Structure formats: structure tokens, C-alpha cells
Amino acid sequence: MGVQESYPIDVATIREDFPILDRKVGGDFTVPGEGDGDSxxxxYLDNAATTQTPKQVVDAIVEYYYGYNSNVHRGIHHLSQEASVxxxxxxxxxxxxIGASGREEIVFTKNTTEAMNLVAYAWGLEELEPGDKVVLTEMEHHxxxxxxxxxxxxxxxxxxxIRVDxxxxxxxxxxxxxxDEDTKMVSxxxxxxxxxxxxxxxxxxxxAHEVGSYIFVDGAQSVPTRPVDVTDIDADFFAFSGHKMLGPTGIGVLYGKEEILEEMTPYLYGGEMIRRVTYDDSTWEDLPWKFEAGTPVIEQGIALHAAIDYLDEIGMENVQAHEERLAAYAYDRLAEFDDIEIYGPPGDERGGLVAFNLDGVHAHDLSSILNDHAVAVRAGDHCTQPLHDKLDIAASTRxxxxxxNTYDEVDKLIEAVDDARTLFA
Structure with a gap:
């Protein structure tokens, strides 16, 4: 396996909090819990898509449903007050x-995509006009x-x-x-x-700010993996998802500077987000509730709180160090093979993922072989089709x-890739 650095975190103890990691998989699909045969x-190396969920977060969900399940901000009875708090x-x-000034700057959505759409519709439709410019990068997610x-x-x-070199x-x-001066949003x-x-x-x-533009930062892959301070970045908007940071699916976060959110008009209307309604007009609730129409993501928000507590207990600097070491190790192991192309910067200059292709093997076929080895990865364009077109590839394995995750698991990945090389030779 070669020389390895020690782990900056207690991986063995952490793994005990994730019962799913004890599963055996592979071969034909079986209903979970009905036996694994010879699997x-x-x-599990598909964390950029969705991370697994520790017992502590599941416990927070169960505690809510078993102990104080109720709608928020709509009742004066005890359960509603507990849920609201x-x-x-x-x-x-x-x-x-994330270093925001307060809850007024934190809007719960169902994911990063909805957070992006919220700003695009509530701000973009109102503010953009012919002659204005939105600047993105060639590596943007869809x-x-x-x-x-x-x-x-x-x-x-x-x-x-913005070009990618x-x-x-x-x-x-x-x-x-x-x-330039025509730019109104950099995303x-x-x-x-x-x-x-x-x-x-x-x-x-x-x-962006030098020319009077706003900036929206997609933090779906950063907030789960490293310390992030939106104030230090000076982002006007920032978004991320709970399911990529040990939390549940169905919750995302939009951070926005309070003064900007105050000026924006909601794009979802209904209950919860209103202050006063007549037959002729309506007024909006205070931030952040004016952007959270209807019954909000109560259980998911509470569970995200638990996930953040879990990550803070590890320490985000340690989270970053651990996954970057694993990514660098995987990069170096894959780089040993002349018939593997790796995309992106060197192994010590990247986040905790590696996308690559094996010559002559489609990413979907490679992923299928890895699945036979019980190695879960992602294959496809990863919601970056234009970037894959620029790289002149149909798909990649990530x-x-x-x-x-452990160094041993990286080695199992390499063994599975080597097996695929032999099968497709």
C-alpha cells in the first residue's frame, strides 16, 4: 500500500456511528436486510453525491417524531412551541x-438547487435586463x-x-x-x-464588488468538507445541502446578506411567509420566514443541526485534512497507471474527490465492475455536461x-480498477 500518513481523526470510532458501513453488497440487487449471500x-466512495448518516442524526429525527412532532409558528400549545424553538x-x-451574522440570513430550502432558483427568480427576474451580464465558470454544476x-x-x-485551463x-x-461594469451577478x-x-x-x-456586482457561491462541496466563513469570503449569496454533510435529504441552505434579502420579493407565496393578508393585498413576514412558504422542513432542519454538531465535534479542519489526504493518496495510486486519465489539479491541490477514466472503458462499464467489488462510485457527467464536452469525454468515474473512509478502501478501489483493466484488455 505504500507509505501512509496517520489519520487526523479517529476513523474507527467514527465508523461505529454508521451502521450502513457494515453492509455487504454486490451482485444482484437484494432488498436491504434480507441477507447478503456471498456479497x-x-x-462507499460516492460522498460528493450523498454522504451517509450517523446514528446521532437519525436519533434527532426519531426524537422529533416521537417526542414533539408538530407544526411550527402556528400554535401556542406545548408541542408547537418546542418544535418552533x-x-x-x-x-x-x-x-x-458558516459565519453569518444571524438567523435572518439563513433560509432553509430543499437543496442547493432550490436555493439557486430562489435567488434567480426572486432577484434575477426583477433586476436583470437586456445589456446585463451574468458571469459563470465552465465548471459550473447544472x-x-x-x-x-x-x-x-x-x-x-x-x-x-470564465475559462478553465x-x-x-x-x-x-x-x-x-x-x-466588468455590465456584470450584475457572478455565480x-x-x-x-x-x-x-x-x-x-x-x-x-x-x-464582482469592484464593478457593483453580486456574487453567489455554490458551496455544496465546500461547506461539508472544510471550514467556511461567508463573511470572510464576502459572499452576497451562498448555498449548500444537508445530505452532503451527514444530514438528511430534503434540506438546503441559502445564505444571503440581510440587506439584500430584505429588498428581495418572495417567489413562493402562501402560509407561514405572510404577516398580514386582506382580500386586496398581503405583507411579508420578517426574515428568514418570508422565504419559507408553507409548512417548512422542520425535521430536516433539526437533523441538520445534529449533523453540524457531529462535524464540529470532529473539527472541520480535521475533516478537511482527512479527506484531502485520502484524495491525494487515491490520485497518486491512480497516476501510477499509464492508461488512466485524471481530471483536475494535482492530488495535493484539490478537494476530496478524484474523477478519472480508464482508456477504452466507458465510465458506466467501469462503475459496474467496481460495483461487483462492492465499491460504490459515481459514473456519468456529474451534472457538468458542458465541462465534459470541453474535456472531450462522454463521462467520467468519480x-x-x-x-x-480509509486508505484500505482506496486500495480496494485500485484493486477493482485493475481488475476492470484485465477484463477489458
């Missing part, structure tokens, strides 16, 4: 976690690219893209050229979910790492 121990505390906890593309079509604004980094000279992914590139978002924020 193999699961090696827990839900509001979840906003406070998220604000603290959540950003498709959303702003469609808003531009509706408003007459244009969309331009041959090493998978942004061409910052090109960024400086594109971000940039913090860490590419395909290349692993960590983008200089603070520098891009400075460029292995991504998190707090419960």
Missing part, C-alpha cells in the same frame, strides 16, 4: 457554523448553469463563462476581463464536483471521500 463489504435554533446553528441560462433567456441578459483551474485573467462553484478544483472565491468576490 462483499461495502466500500428547535427549528429556530437550527437556523441559529447554521448561521454560527444547478447554477441551467438556472442562470434560463433566467437570462427570460430577461434578455447574457451569460458568459488545462490543469482544471480558472483562468483568472479571463475572469478579470469578463467581470461560481466553490469546489468543482468533477475536477476537485478549489476556486479563489474571495478574489472573485472582490472582482471517487469521493469523507470522514469514515
Amino acid at each position: 462483499l463489504p461495502l466500500v 428547535a427549528y429556530e435554533n437550527a437556523h441559529d446553528r447554521v448561521a454560527e457554523f 444547478a447554477s448553469l441551467v438556472t442562470w441560462q434560463q433566467i437570462a433567456k427570460k430577461t434578455g441578459a447574457s451569460v458568459e463563462y 488545462e490543469d482544471g483551474r480558472l483562468d483568472m485573467d479571463h475572469a478579470a476581463d469578463l467581470i 461560481v462553484v466553490h469546489i468543482s464536483n468533477t475536477l476537485g478544483t478549489v476556486n479563489p472565491v474571495s478574489e472573485l468576490a472582490d472582482m 471517487a469521493s471521500f469523507y470522514v469514515y
Whole structure:
């Protein structure tokens, strides 16, 4: 296996909190819990898509449903008050976690994509017009690219893209050229979910603000994996999802500077987000509730609070160090093979994922072989089709790492890739 650095975290103890990691999988699909036959121990390396959920987060969900399940902000009875306090505390906890000034700047959505759409519709449709420009990057996730593309079509604004160089980094000279007086929004992914590139978002924020533009940072791959302070970055908007950071599916977070959110009009209307309604007009609730129409994501918010507590107990600096070491190790192991192409910066200059292709083998076929070895990875375009077109590839295989992964699991990945090489020789 070669020389390895010691783990910065207690991986063995952490793994005990994730019963799913004890599963055996492979071969034909079986109903969970109905026996695994001759299957193999699961090696879960698809964390950039969705992380697994620890017992502590599941316990928080169970405690809510068994102990104080009720709607929030709508009743004066005891259960409603308990649920309301827990839900509001979840906003406070998220604000603290990412360096926001308070709950007023934290809107719960169902995912990063909805957070992007909220800003695009509530701000973009109102503010953009012909002659205005939205600047993205060539490595944007579809959540950003498709959303702003469609808003531009509706408003007459244009969309331009900061080039990605041959090493998978942004061409910052090109960024400086594109971000000009016509630019009203810069929307940039913090860490590419395909290349692993960590983008200089603070520098891009400075460029945007110098010309009077806002900046929206897609933090879906950064908030779960490293310390993030939205105030230090000086982001106007920032979004991420709970299911990529040990939390449940169905919850995302939109951070927005309070003064900007105050000026924006909601794009979802109904209960919860209103202060006063007559037959002729309505007024909106205070932040953040004016953007959370209807019954909100109560259980998910409470569970996200628990997930953040879990990550903080590990320490986000340790989370970052652990997954970056695993990614660098995987990069180095894969780079030993002449017939493997790896995309993005070198192994010590990326987030905790590695996308690659084996010559002559489609990513879907490779993923199928890895599945036979019980190694779970992602194969496809990873919601970055234009980037894959630029790389002149149909798809890629992506292995991504998190707090419960080990060097041994990376070795199992390499063994499975080597087996695929033999099968397709």
C-alpha cells in the first residue's frame, strides 16, 4: 500500500456511528436486510453525491417524531412551541457554523438547487435586463448553469463563462476581463464536483464588488468538507445541502446578506411567509420566514443541526485534512497507471474527490465492475455536461471521500480498477 500518513481523526470510532458501513453488497440487487449471500463489504466512495448518516442524526429525527412532532409558528400549545424553538435554533446553528451574522440570513430550502432558483427568480427576474451580464465558470454544476441560462433567456441578459485551463483551474485573467461594469451577478462553484478544483472565491468576490456586482457561491462541496466563513469570503449569496454533510435529504441552505434579502420579493407565496393578508393585498413576514412558504422542513432542519454538531465535534479542519489526504493518496495510486486519465489539479491541490477514466472503458462499464467489488462510485457527467464536452469525454468515474473512509478502501478501489483493466484488455 505504500507509505501512509496517520489519520487526523479517529476513523474507527467514527465508523461505529454508521451502521450502513457494515453492509455487504454486490451482485444482484437484494432488498436491504434480507441477507447478503456471498456479497462483499461495502466500500462507499460516492460522498460528493450523498454522504451517509450517523446514528446521532437519525436519533434527532426519531426524537422529533416521537417526542414533539408538530407544526411550527402556528400554535401556542406545548408541542408547537418546542418544535418552533428547535427549528429556530437550527437556523441559529447554521448561521454560527458558516459565519453569518444571524438567523435572518439563513433560509432553509430543499437543496442547493432550490436555493439557486430562489435567488434567480426572486432577484434575477426583477433586476436583470437586456445589456446585463451574468458571469459563470465552465465548471459550473447544472444547478447554477441551467438556472442562470434560463433566467437570462427570460430577461434578455447574457451569460458568459470564465475559462478553465488545462490543469482544471480558472483562468483568472479571463475572469478579470469578463467581470466588468455590465456584470450584475457572478455565480461560481466553490469546489468543482468533477475536477476537485478549489476556486479563489474571495478574489472573485472582490472582482464582482469592484464593478457593483453580486456574487453567489455554490458551496455544496465546500461547506461539508472544510471550514467556511461567508463573511470572510464576502459572499452576497451562498448555498449548500444537508445530505452532503451527514444530514438528511430534503434540506438546503441559502445564505444571503440581510440587506439584500430584505429588498428581495418572495417567489413562493402562501402560509407561514405572510404577516398580514386582506382580500386586496398581503405583507411579508420578517426574515428568514418570508422565504419559507408553507409548512417548512422542520425535521430536516433539526437533523441538520445534529449533523453540524457531529462535524464540529470532529473539527472541520480535521475533516478537511482527512479527506484531502485520502484524495491525494487515491490520485497518486491512480497516476501510477499509464492508461488512466485524471481530471483536475494535482492530488495535493484539490478537494476530496478524484474523477478519472480508464482508456477504452466507458465510465458506466467501469462503475459496474467496481460495483461487483462492492465499491460504490459515481459514473456519468456529474451534472457538468458542458465541462465534459470541453474535456472531450462522454463521462467520467468519480471517487469521493469523507470522514469514515480509509486508505484500505482506496486500495480496494485500485484493486477493482485493475481488475476492470484485465477484463477489458
